[in-house]
Amino acid sequence: MYLDSANTGQKPRQVIEAVDDFFRNHNANVSRAVHALGSEATEAFEGARGKLARFLNVRPNELVLCSGTTFAINLVAYSWALPRLRAGDAIVVTRMEHHANIVPWQLIAERTGATLKVADIDERGDLDLAQLESLLTPEVKLLAVAHVSNVLGTVNPVREICRMARKRGIATLVDGSQAAPHRPVDVASIGCDFYAITGHKMAGPTGTGALWAKREHLEAMPPFLGGGEMIREVRFDGTVYNDAPHKFEAGTPNIAGFIGLGAACDYLSSIGMHNIEAREQELLAHLTDRLDAIDGVRIFGRAREKAAVVSFLVEGAHAHDLATLLDLEGVAVRSGHHCAHPLMQHFGVPATCRASPAFYNTFEEIDAFAEALVKVRNLLA
Known part of the structure; x- marks a missing residue:
């Protein structure tokens, strides 16, 4: 009796077969080869991006494919927050956050001189929204909050929280790891700046996930990792980077894994x-x-x-x-x-x-x- 789906979800036959089919019949690298297998792999990989985008109600070119929520949050921390934060600035997190939504902000705070503020919870495990609102003072530049707590199961009112922050010019990051597998998620209606998901919790393979970000953020953010695929042209006197989201996807991705994640989106959507x-x-x-x-x-x-x-x-x-x-x-x-x-x-x-x-x-x-x-x-x- 498996009662540990908050840790990782079980995989349906459709996902397993999609991964197996890729390795058996279409195995090649993406975005690099003009031969038939390369084209098939690229089409399936980008097709998975499209399926995930529809699942979250976002545009494919706003979706960075990565290894999961931990990577996604670190991407925002080092590519968005690190260049912007200064001594005297602040980041707000909540008492119920996963370490992946605490430690990256501590690391950034140490490097920039920013501080961390903590929004508390009541005896039921609900966020104290009044106390949270009192923390959103002018020095706060980012609010990071879980959509659903992985320990308490608390579903946070993220639309209301993001609206509260937006009125004050504060950027918002929502950790959607525990939401996307279990409830409809319409990222466009939440009103956040960043939304992160983990594929293996939503019936997909491990090592998959995504960061959604507003297009203006992706265009302004510098690359987090350097290497192949994230470039247009490399010269020793300077490099021209690829357009987002590809400029954040250095190296060979988990192609089979993302094809499996696309199949997982189809599977979950077919159930509703x-x-x-x-x-x-x-x-x-x-x-x-x-x-x-x-x-x-x-x-x-x-x-x-x-x-x-x-x-x-x-x-x-x-x-x-x-x-x-x-x-x-x-x-x-x-x-x-x-x-x-x-x-x-x-x-x-x-x-x-x-x-x-x-x-x-x-x-x-x-x-x-x-x-x-x-x-x-x-x-x-």
Whole structure:
């Protein structure tokens, strides 16, 4: 029983077959060869960019294909923030951010003299919007926020938050890793400056993802990495860079992976993201009810709007012991700090267990998980 989809999603047959078909029948590098295989590979690769763009409701030329959200955020940090920030400037993040949306900003702050401000959460795990708004003072140049928390499942009101920042001339970056696989995402309607996704969480292969950015940002930002494909002409007295998004895509990409990600977009779209969200809300409600019925279980995060992520502990038991014993019962859950140390510190615990179902899970699996958890709790009592 796989209840770890917040970590990585399972892959449907269509994705596996798309990757297999590329290697068997079309394997070549992209954008470099005039032979038939090269043309086929390039067409399939750029086709995947188009599928992902439609999935997010953005233009393909605004979408940088990269290894995932971590790379995407670092791209913004070093190519957009580093040239702009100065001593006295500030970046705002939230208490619930993944390390990938904290550490790059700390590194940039150290190099520029900028400071980091932290927006806090209430006892339910919702962002304190009033406190967040109070942090958006004139020295703030960037607000970085998760669309959905990977620990609490909190769905942040990103449209409202981005509108709040935009009125003050503050750029916004939204980490969409936990949103894109589980709910409809219309990036154009959010009103952010940057939006980052990870492919392997949305039924695609690992090592895939994307950064969406407003066109004016992409045109103004210098390249993050140098090498092949990101250039038009190289001379020893100066180099002319390619147009965006290609100027940010140095080297040979994960061609098969992105073709698989395109297939994943087709697969998710064929089901319908509204249908996926509705199904997962049913699973979340059932999971929460089953856990609430077990003595000694503490759930972290009961936000007003929440995705299918439930972090929990059993009184007197360590998260790793719980996860290990559940694994022996055939249940896969995540244990640890979930790359969210500041959030663990906020709750005063070193780690939690996290059960994160997806639309492919069943109510019967959740029932079996709850029964296994009761058994494990009794063993640890």
